[in-house]
Amino acid sequence: MFDPHCAGRRRVLASIGGLVAAAFAPPALSLPGNSRTPPPGERLETLAQLPPPPPALRRALEPLRGKAVLVNFWATWCEPCRTEMPALVSLAESEPGLALVTVAVADRTDEVRRFFDEHLVDPLLVNDPEQVVSRTWDVRYLPTTVLLDAAHQPLLRVRGEIDWHHDSVRTRIRSAATSLRTPRT
Template sequence: MLKRFLILLLAAPLIAHATPSGFSLTDMQGKTHTLAGHQGKWVLVNLWATWCAPCLGEMPELEALGKSRGDLVILGVAVDGQSPRRVAQFVEKLHVTYPVVAGDEELAKQFKPRGFPTSILYDPAGKPVLTKEGVITRKDIESALH
């Protein structure tokens, strides 16, 4: 059953739906990120879990994209309630340098995910313009950036 759900989730099309007009997330370095605080830049919130192989698989591509674009902020949110130390081990192993939040499912609920990974892209005015349930690619993101 879970396997079927994951397959359906990974095959899910690009979906745009309402997400929070604002958020406040504190990364593992103690820095608080708000949508308003990143006004003027594109913001990608990527919800992932340490047990989710597709989530971990998309992170190097997100890292490369984030490094190549000064107008894009990527925020990773680990949603499975792991300790910051455990999340940091995954982040370090994958050479991720964008901000990561060690969160839980309760924190993730504000973004209304139906599974993981889920990514929400906000335009420079803070409007959600793309929600992708399942693996997101650099091409998906770049096609939404204008």
């Protein structure tokens, strides 16, 4: 049988319990932007290997041999992708040894061109309407960006939007892109 007085007491006790828990929570856990929040550059995960690029991506990478490459998987219908694209273009333009290749995942070519025209950017584009490239490289989130070294071997990956203007991101990209790696056999 339902007792409204008992239910009211439970709600009051639950509220008091929540307030007590919040009062004793460590301050670093309760404040956004606390000192324990890692810089965005730490979101770039080290990548040991990837399958060989499918033909469409391989053709786009070939003229960029000798340059590190950011391969950005995105779509015009993905708002975080649209938001970060100008910063990615800016990063690639500001680093002489770095190029940008965009992979338009499940997108229409006319929409992609319209977006680039509206934002006055013109990165190298690989259309991936059937998601061949993204499936080969196991891209499940948009945006996803992979950094390849000058020999086009994978170095780093970030899943999701990131602040490409942040110093920690630029430093990590610059450091990884210029590091010498032992060739794979």
